[in-house]
Amino acid sequence: MMAGQFSRREIVGGSASGAALLASGALPQQVLAQTAPALTAGEFTALRARYVTMVTGGTNGTVLYDDFIAGIAAEATSLSASFSTANARLWQDLDAERDNGLLLMSIARRVQVLALAYFMDRSSKKGDPTIKAQVDAGLQRIAQNFYNTSATRSTYGWYSLEIGTPLALLETILMLDGQLNQSVVNTLLAAVQLYTSDPLREQGLWPSNDSNRVWKAYNCLVHGLYIAKTDLVAGREKVAAAKNALATTFVYATPSIGGGEGFYADGSYIGHGDYAYTGGYGLSQFQFSAQIVYLLSGSSAQFTLEEWTNLRNFAYASFEPLMYRGHLMDTVRGREVARSFQSDHAAGHRLVTALAALAQVASATDAFNFRSMVRYWVKADKSRDIYAYYSDNRVSLHYIRLVKAIEDPLTGAEWGDRFAHYQFPAMGRAVHKRTNFALALATYSNRRANYEALGNENRKGWYTASGMVYLYTPTNLAHYKDDFWPTVDAYRLPGTTIDKRPRTPNEGTGTRGLPMVGGAYSSASGVMCMDFSADAGQLVAKKAWFMFGDLILCAGAGITATSTNRVETIIENRNIGADGTNPVLVNNTPRLTTLGDMTSQNPEQLAAGITATDNWVHIDGVGGYFIPRGNPAIRGLRETRRGTWYDIALLGRSPLDTRTRRYVTLWLDHGVMPTGANSQYAYVMLPGATSGTTEFYAANPNFQLLENSTQAQCAVQFGSTTALYAAIFWQNVSKSVDVFTCNAQAAVFVRRNANVMEVAISDPTQLRTTPISLTLRLTTSGDRIDNDPAITVVSRSAGSVTISFNPTNTNGESRRVRFPY
Known part of the structure; x- marks a missing residue:
């Protein structure tokens, strides 16, 4: 800093x-917005009109969006038919809602939908007097019985009073300005003033966190637009308060243990102090920040490009790496994965609309890039149509228009799939991308917790950050969206090493782990590690992932368990759909041909342990797996699984009907209290590979696992033009393996081509304050060609180089030094 x-x-x-x-x-200059933007009455009028256009879509002169508008009208028609002032909650189905905060937000949102259908151009309910009467009655009921200055946080919850309810009410009030009962409006706005007047604080007690602060700033801003009609000074003060609050969220968070919420310079986003939440709270923060910047653009209160520089940085460093063909990866969506109404694709579409808005006000370079992202992600997402209407995840027609305008030019640039590797030390995530797949890795440590189950959501998220590997392929973009979370065997998530002890819902939520979790990377490849410990040390393992181009070598050592439960390492657990029949080959022989059932699991032994020969497995439509000799027994299962969304999220909106999906599962069976060869594993993932490619690779592997122990894990890969070397050093003692000698815990990755050797090194513990010494017995032809101050070249000869790495304040990030080769 x-x-x-x-x-x-x-x-x-x-x-x-x-x-x-x-x-x-x-506040510092780069954070403090102007304290009194000199907005004129005319500007406020224009901003109100723009806001209404943003939430309604404005004039629709063609049939292009009639299906979208028809969806809104259909939802309003259904709500209108079941509306009854005789019911205290206006809708009978809300009688079952036990959470008063959710009840209030549900009523406000339903009234908002009615108002939208009544207001929108080309809506079949436009100007409908019955709909209008129901809007009036709904607002009056809310003002009298629910949302007023007598409402308490203990009854309705702070989020409902300060964020969720005002969002819906303000939209309705500005949309139908001049057509509503002013006394009712005044009652509602008095409550809005009470609960949203200071966006810097929440619950009236303490500083608001990042996403909540942005939501509150949005409400404060919209409230200011309305009250400026009668009090220009008060309106300006609201806008200033909103701008100043928003500006504070454009500052990077400071790394800390169990704190430091918000966006990080390494691309991470932390929500609720402990969790990777880029695709949840981070997405909401980014989306509403973009809307505020877009709304104020061109006015006296606009943000300059310099003031929102970090917001555009968030797009590149925090979101782009986590998008794959239109969806935002589940690995950073926290407990939202347990919500049937908020899929990874819906999250991706929200990001797309935010970028479409920013593209209108960004610099030329950023606008070009944002449009390229929007154009590609909309085109590439074949499993969810962004232009359709979704009542559970409604996006304003205005932003749909912006997206369409960007997508339409046939000659426009597209972002495309990238060869890339990303690591996010602050939140314990990594992403590895190729044109035919993307892979995400989720870990936890002493800095971040395993999973969140707040509000009885994500009740079976026990292992979702225990080294879980999330695999995305273009052949099945809907894999996680397709009822994966309610039907998957939550004990067997890919990449994890677990014991089979029974778990109760929400068990272990918020648990932190050990310090050594992280990695190092160079260019588009890298290595990650996790010093895994579960149930207070009853199961431990040293786990590493060598992400070498198109393959991922997964290795584990020192697997020790003190319970009598069987220990397994899960290679794959693939959702193949409601009636999938994907063939499975083991060494070119069809296996797992019988469909079993979750109630009577009968796994097949695919190879006996300790395996004396190399084995390969191929799942059609997914990819290949190479399991070298010396591994524990390989087992597999093809089964039908069932579950409900309510099983994993006790929400009134969670569907109760049973969902059924088929799965193919592969794992290594370490047995009970594993020792010797059973206490380790190594296998290679070949995502997207054909059976022929997998068979060829098994016969001609291009990697070597040189050590897999509790001291170090080291692997190399030699390609036609590039050599990759990677090592994890687990102990604070001098250790030599292959070309490396290191004196402390570290992650090291070396990439060498015909011209340059790049060395990347990190401190995965994020604790060390004294230098780490690393010697490489590799040829260099000259002195370093970079100037990273964290790395000092101690000595160099033709066949060896020794460097000293100072990890102080590097926060687990890779630091690099380059030499001519």
């Missing part, structure tokens, strides 16, 4: 100095 800069934690009150800054208003 440069001198004179302030961390997000300091600004929102993480220190006495931060609190003083807020109290005095002495």
Whole structure:
């Protein structure tokens, strides 16, 4: 952090100095927005009109969006038919809702839908007097019985009063401005004033966190647009408060254990202090920030490009790496994966609309890139149509228009699939991308917890960050969206090493692990590690993932268990759909040909342990797996599984009907209290490979696993033009393996081509403050050709180089040094 800069934690009150800054208003220059934007009455009028267009879509002069509008009208028709003022909650089905906050937000949103159908051009309900009467009655009921200055947080919950309900009410009020009962409107706005007047605080007690702050800033801004009709000064003050609050979220968070919420310079996003939440709270923060920047553009209160520089950085560093063909990866969506109404594709579409908005106000270069992303992700997503209407995940027609305008030019540039590798040390995630697949890895450590189950959501997320590998392929883009989470065997998630002890819902939520979790990478390949410990050390393992181009070598060592439960490492657990029949070959012989049932699992032994020969497995439509000799027994299962969304999320909106899907599962059976060869594993994933390619690779592997122990894990791969070397050093002692000698815990990755050798090194523990010494017995032809201050070249000869790496304040990130080769 440069001198004179302030961390997000300091600004929102993480220190006495931060609190003083807020109290005095002495925020740093790059954070402080103008305190009194000189918006004129005319500008406020224009901003109100723009806001209404943003939430309704504006004038629709063609039939292009009639299906979308018909969806809104159909939802309103259904709501209108079941509306009854005789019911205290207006709709009978809401009688079952036990959460008062969810009840209030549900009523407000339903009234909002009625208002939207009544207002929208080309809607079959436009100007319908029955719909209008129901909107009036609904707002009056909300004002009298639910949302007023007498409402309490203990009854309705702070989120409902401060964020969720005002979002819906303000949209309705501005949409139908001049057509509503002003006394009712005044009652509702008095409550909005009480609960949203200070976006810097939540629950009236403490500083708001990043996503909540942005939501509150949005509500404060819209409220200001409305009250400026009668009080220009008050309107300006609301806009200033909203801008200042939003500006504080454009600052990177400071790495810390169990804290530091928000966006990080390494691309991470942390929500609720402990969890990777880029695709949940991070997405909401980005989406609403983009909408505010877009709304204010061109006015006296606009953000300059310089002021929202970090917002555009979030697009590149935090979101683009986690998008694959139109969907935002589940590995960073937290408990939202357990919501039937919020899929990875729906999240991706929200990001697309936010980028479409920013493309309208960005610099020429950013606008070009954002349009390229939008164009490609809309085209590539074959499993969810962004232009369709979804009542559970409604996107404003205005943003759909922006997306369509970007997508239409046939000659426009497309972002495309990238050869890339990303690591996010602050949140314990990694992403490895190729043109025919993308893979995400989820871990936890002493810095971040395993999974969140707040509000009885994500009740079986026990192993979702225990080294789970999320595989995305173009042949099945709907894999996780297709009822994966309610039907998958939650004990057998790919990439994890587990014991088969029974779990109860929400068990172990919020558990942190051991420090050594992280990795190193160079260019488009890398290595990750996880010092895994579960159930207070009753199961431990040293796990590593060598992501070498088109293959992923997964290795584990030192697997020790103290319970009498069987220990397994899960190679794959693939959802093949409701009636999938994907053939499975083992060494070119059809296996797993019988469909079993979850109630009577009868796995097949595919290879006996300890395997004396190399084995390969291929799942049609998924890819290949190479399991070298010396592994524990390989077992597999093809089965029908059933479950409900309500099983994993006790929400009123969770469907109760049983979903059925088929799965192909592969695992290594370590047995009970494994020892010797049974306490380790190694296998290679070949995503997207054909059976022929898998068979050829098994006979001609291009990697070597040189050590797989509790001291070190080391592998190399030699290609036609590039050689990759990677090692994890687990102990704080000097250790030599192949070309490496290292004196401390570290992750190392070396990439060598015809011209350059690049060495990447990190401190996965993020704890060390003294230098790490690394010697490489590799040829170089000259002195270093970079100047990373964290790395010092101690000595160099023609066949060896020794470097010293100072990990202080590197926060687990890879630092690099390059030499001519």
